[in-house]
Amino acid sequence: MKHKFCKQFFPIFLISLAFITNTCSIINSAEKKHIKGTLQKGRPANNIRQAGGPDCNGYTYIDSSEAGGPFYDFEDISLTGNEVVLSDDDVSPACPVGFNYFFYGKYYSNIYICSNGFITVDSSQDFSESWYNTPLPMPYEPFALIAGLWVDLNPEVGGNIHYQTLGTSPNRRFIVQFTNIEHYYNGNPVTFQIKIYESTGSIEVHYLSAPTDASYRTVGIEDLEGQCGLEYYYGTASLTTPLAVRFDPPAREINIREGSVSIPDGDTYNFGDQPVGSNTLKTFTIENLGISSNLALTGIPFITIDGPDSAEFNIDLQPTSPILPGDSKNFIVRYSPTSPDIKWATLHVENNDSDENPYEINLTSGGTPDIFLYQDYWEYLNNDDYYTPDTPVGSQTDIIFELCNVGDIDLSISNIIISGDGFSLISNPDSIIPPGNCSFFTIRWRPIDEYAVFGSISIISNDPYDNPFYLNLLGITAIFPKVKIINPKNNEIVKGTTNIEAIITEDWMLIIGKMEFFIDGKLVFSTKKQPYIYPWDTTSYSFGYHKIEAFAHDELDQIGSDSIWVKVDNPPEVTIVEPLENSIVFGMVDIKVTANDDEKIAKTDLFIDGFLKYSSNETSFTYSWDTSLVQNEMHIINAKAFDPAGQMGTDEVIVTLAKVNIFLNASRHTEKLWLNTIDYARIDFTIENKYNLPISKILILRKSLGSEYSPIKELLPSDLANNSYTYFDYNIAINTVYIYQIMALDASGKIVGLSNEKTLEKD
C-alpha cells in the first residue's frame, strides 16, 4: 500500500536529509556509526550540470549538450526487444546482458529491471518501497542502480519495457527501453532507454520523452553500498528532450584496502595497541577500479613511509606495477614498536591516477579507549548525576544505557557495580567494545517506598582517564494519590445498574483534580466532584469478568489507581418478537420468542392468558397458537426466560384475537298438528364480523351429552339475512339434552369464529 502523504513529502524530507549529509557522513543515531561517502548535494530543478564527477570511484558524467558528450541516438527496440512485463513497484527476473559489463569495480552478466525507471545489479533488495526516489548516492535501498529516470512509474496502466543486446563482440551494447510508461498517479508517460557498452563500460541514457508529473525524479548511478554515486538530476522539472547522458567509469582508479575495508586517501589506519618488541604484519591491497587503463605505481620504491615514527613501520613486501584494470596487488607493512607511545607515520603510494596522486594513508598505533555514556541520546560525563523517571512504589522502570568507545583501541569492561536500594543491573554490556562501537546495558529502578534513593553506577574499564566511570543515580519515586474502589467488591457478581464508587485514601496534601473510571480499559466516567460514584449499567456488558479501574489525578497530574475484577451476570433478556404489542391476530398465530443471556438460557416458558403453553431451552423458538377454539378477544402472551442462576427476564404483549363473533340462542318448542306433535329446537344466531375475516361456510353443530359435536346444518354466508339465521332442529328426542354451537370456517377450513354453546335441557 502506497501512502500518498509519503509520496508527496518523502522527497522533501530526502532533500533536507541530503543537505544535512553534505559533509559526506551520515550518522545513524541508533548505532552511532560513521558512514563515509561522497554524497552529491541535491540541486534545484532546472539547474542541470551538463558534466560532473568524479565520484569516489572515479565515475564522471556528461550530457549531449556538452562537447565530447554522447550523441543522442534513440535506438527503438520496442518491436524487436524482449518484453518484460512488470507490475507496479516490481522488479524483473535476471535479464541476460549478453556480455560481461563493468560497474563500480566489478563485472556482471545480468541486469534486473525495476518498474520505477531504473536497473540494478542486485536483485536481493526490497523493491516494494522503490517508488520513492531519492537523491544519489543515498545509503538506503535500493543500491547498485542505474537510474535512467527513477520516479514512481507504473507499467500496469500503460506502456511497455523491452531489453535487447545489439552489436557484435567486443562492441556490443545492452539496451533497456521504457516506452510510454506512465507515472503512478497522473499519467504523463515517459520514453527513454539505458545503454550499457561492452567495450568502455560507459552507461548512457537517451530520453525521447521525459515530461514531469510534478514529483521528484532522479537520474544518476550508485554503487553497491549507496556510498558512492553520481547524480545527474534530482528535481521536479521535465527533462528537455531529446537528451542523452553518459556515465563513464574511470579509466584507472586507485583504491587501497586492508582486508575488505577500504582506506580512503588521507584516512588513518591504526595497528592497535601492540606490545613493545612485537612485530605486527598487515597486508594491504592496491586495486585498479578503472576499466580501460593500467594503474602505474610511480614511486621509488613504489610504497614509501615517512613521518616521526616511520622507523617503526616497514614495508616487508612491495607491490608490482602496473596494475591492470580490475586487478590488484598486495603489499605488507610491518609495525615493530620500540616504546608504548602512540606512533605516527604516513604511507605514500605515488601513481598515475590523476585525482589521487599520491595516495596517502596515515599509520598509527597504540592509543587509549575512550568511554562515552549515553542514555536516551543524552551524554553523561564522569561523576554526572542521573535522575530516574518517576516510578511508583511497586512498579519498576528499566533504564537502558549506551556505552560507546570513541577511543583508538578496544574498550574492555571488567565490571559494572550498582549501588543504592532499589537499583539493580539487568543486563551487562559487551565486555570488549571496539573503537567506534557501542554496547548497551540496563539497570532497573524499583522503589521500595515513597522516598528518593541515591545510588551509583561504577563502570570499571581500561579507559585510563575515566576509570571507574562514575554516574550518580537519584531514584525518583512517583508520589501519587492512593485510590480504592469500595464498591463493588473484587470478584463480586454484579447485574443491572451497579454503582462504582471509589475513595481517596491518601492524597499527599494535593488536590484531586479528577477521578476516572475505566472498564475493560475504556474510559466510562470522569468527574471532578465527590463522591466518585458511577452508576454502571452492566446490561450492555457480556457475561463474565470485567476489569474496573479507578484513576485519581492530582493537581500535578500524578495518578493513583486501583482496580478490581467483577463478574457480570445479568438476567436473561426475552423478547416476544411476534406478535407485536396490541396487534390483531387470528387463525394459527406464530408466537416468536427470542431469549438472550450473557451466560446461557436455561429455560424459557411461554404463557397465554396465564396458562403455560410451551417451554424451551433454545434462544429462539416459535410456538403456533391455534386460536380456532379460543373465544375471548383480548389475550396476554407472556414469556419468561431463566438463566442457570435462576435469574428471570420477562416480556409480555397483549393481542386482540380477530374472531367472528357468533351469538347463539336456542330454545325448545313443540308444534302441534291435527294428530301429531313435533318437538323441535329453534336455533337463532347472529354473526358479527368486524374484522372482515373471510367466511366460507357456517356449521350448526349439535351434540348430546357424552358425544362429540357433529354438524347438522351447513350454511353459506349468503344464507344469512342481516347476519342472522334461524334454524329449526326437529330431529330431536324429547328426553335428550342437546348442546348447540355455531362454527364459522374460512375457505381453508380454519375456524374463524365459534359461538357460545347453548344447552337445551330435555322437556
Added chain:
Amino acid sequence: MLASCLFAEKRAMISLSNNYILFNDKDYQNTYGYGSYFPELRFSYFLDDNLLIWSGLGLVSNDGNTPVLQLKSSSHQYFISLGGGYVISLYEYVDFISRLGLIWVYYDENVLNLSESGDSLGIRLDVSLQLAITDMLFIEISCGYLTASDKINNKEIDIGGFKTGIDFGIKL
C-alpha cells in the same frame, strides 16, 4: 205424488257427489285449511215413494305445511255412511230429500316420519233438492252436516263439519 209417478218404476239411485266440506277441527284447519273437496259415491234405494235407505263412500284427502316448521304433512279421512231418508215431491221435476245416517270414519295424518291414525263413528244429516233432467238422470243440490270425534294422544279431535255439494246421478 208426481215423484212417485216419475219414479214409479225406478227404485234406486246412484250419484256421485262433489262436496265441499268446512272442517270443524281448529288444528286441522291450521295445517290443511278451512275446507276441502269431499267426493262421495252414494247409493239410495226407495222403499216406497217417500222412504229410502242410502249409503255413501267418501274421501277427504289433504296435504299441508305445518305452520311453524313448514313441514309437509298429509291427512286422509275415509267416510262410510248408512242411513235412511224421506222424499217429498215439490214439483213435477223437483223433489226435496232429507237423509239421516251414521258415519264410520277412518283417518290418518303423516308428517316427517310421524304417522297417526284412527277411526270413529258419528252421525250425518243431509238435505237436498233433486232436479230430474230426464227419466233417469238428475242433479241434486245438497247440504249437510257430519260429525264424529275421537281422542288420540290425549287430544280430542273433531272430524267432519258442514258440507255442501252437487250430485250427478242416475236412477235405475
